[in-house]
Amino acid sequence: MADSTALASDLLEVSLGPQHPSTHGVFRMQTVLDGETIVKLKPVMGYLHRNHEQLGEQMTYIASFPFTDRLDYFCAMTNNLGLAIAIEKLAGIDVTERGEYIRVIMAELTRLVNHTAVTGFLLNDMGAFGTPLLYAFREREKILDLFEMASGSRMMCNYIRPGGVREDLPEGFLEQARRIVDDYPRFLDEFEALLTDNEIIRQRTERVGILPKELAVSAGVTGPMLRASGVDYDIRKVDGYSVYPRFPFKVPLGTVGDVYDRYYVRILEMRESVKILRQALKDIPGGPAISPKGAALTKAPRTFRPPKGDAYGRIEAPKGELGFYLVSDGSNQPWRYHIRAPSFINLTVLEDMCLGRKIADAIIILGAVDIVMGEVDR
Amino acid sequence: MIGMGVVKGMLVTLREFVGTYPWGRGMLRMLRIRPGSGLFTIEYPDVKQEHAERFRYFPFLVYDGTPDNLRCVACKICEQECPPKCIYIEPARDAEGRPVKAHGRTLPARFDIDTSICMSCRICVDVCPFDAIEMDNQYEIAAGDREQELLFDKEKLLRSAEYFEQIKPSEAAVVNQRLSAKAKKPA
Ligand code: SF4
Ligand code: SF4
16 A cells, blocks of 8 residues: 555554455455554455456347356356346336246245355354354255256356246256255254354354444445344335235344344345245246247347337345346347446445454454455456 | 353254264164254265256257268357357358258358357357257366367267257257157148
């Protein structure tokens, strides 16, 4: 840093990352410490920039789908869904009933995968190396098997398309999904027995990294982080997109807005997801998985020319509001393609949460933000 | 009481630990404790994981009967639609630049897929109007040299229709149905 000479002599600059196991990828925190207390923290990002938006403007609408898988690589399904919803809005494409149900099932399974993994990683950040993370990954593995069954790939699914999904569910999918979903609460109970009342965890996380309601709202924070601060805002409820209004589910809220709340809100959200999944797996109707218009443009992406105009499609991704903004000039490529990445915007309040805390707290505060660098840098 | 939470957590890990042994699972059941999932890892490469039928890796070209009877007609649709542009096709031409026909269609003289760039997205399969390209599930293709060994040419991409039927029976059934319907149409 250029102004390092201007610092008082008893302050210490520490650069955490970009190669550091606690920074969840190539992310750097430039901290200024007074003893062990953080007086300044500057997030440095861009190490994983891949020019995703510009690339998207130079290819057909459909060709961007496999690239969205690589945004937040824990949640390929919801990324696909966000883009599909934006394209549907832009071109006025209907989704079949069965398609909607499959999408909801995939989106909620993705939420389970994401929240389980982030909780495991949070424990890793706290120094409980391995054990809780591997329990989490064991459960995640079962759901990834489901994704592989339906889409052919565990992580880079490229499954959801405007109008529905690319292929209908294979035989045996619903049975296996029901088995896994029915077993999930037991895993959550076990996870909670391991973690929720654990004194060490409570002492490390309670009243750490408090994010006040007002700041959370004005900074545009969304997702479990916002709800942990006590703001009742869930796009599944607010927008009621897809068939979500048909499922009764609660939006769990935190009270303090500290790291512990962020952890616990995620656990509760998983329990709600299990409820949604149970009902969706029960009610799923027959019929085609993709509408004729959607099937046609999947088959011939180059001929798809949406009318002039713009559209913003947003969904409640596991990490927060994931939005795709598309501007069409009537050609077969978007004129502008922009992504509102939730973990990027949630990261902006990092310094506010860390100031005055110890350096070791910064690691878990970052862990509880739940970032994936693929999405932050795009 | 302080410390109870930690003890409870330790019991969970202890149960999971004991449950990874066969004798341990029996013991837990005797004590009426639900064992965890047990051993979950496999010893790759001695043991290989079963894959779902749709599992996809890199594309291959399908031929019927003999390897020169490719289904591909070198229409270049997949080349244009492939998002990272890793397919390269040259249709067969004679010295004057006229298309050469074999089996009643133009075959590709060159068909390369750079597997170091391919991202296994399956878009080429979705867009091919002739069901000429399909996804393989062979994933052990590690190579020592990126330029030579990972650039798959036509010979390396060829697979018989029987192979396709064998690795993806239900998908092949749909494709075969579509193809036979197409063959009937002009008659
Ligand atoms: S594989 Fe299919 S799409 Fe590609 S050139 Fe051959 S026939 Fe055309
Ligand atoms: S799978 Fe995707 S990246 Fe690979 S050759 Fe086909 S279209 Fe291109």
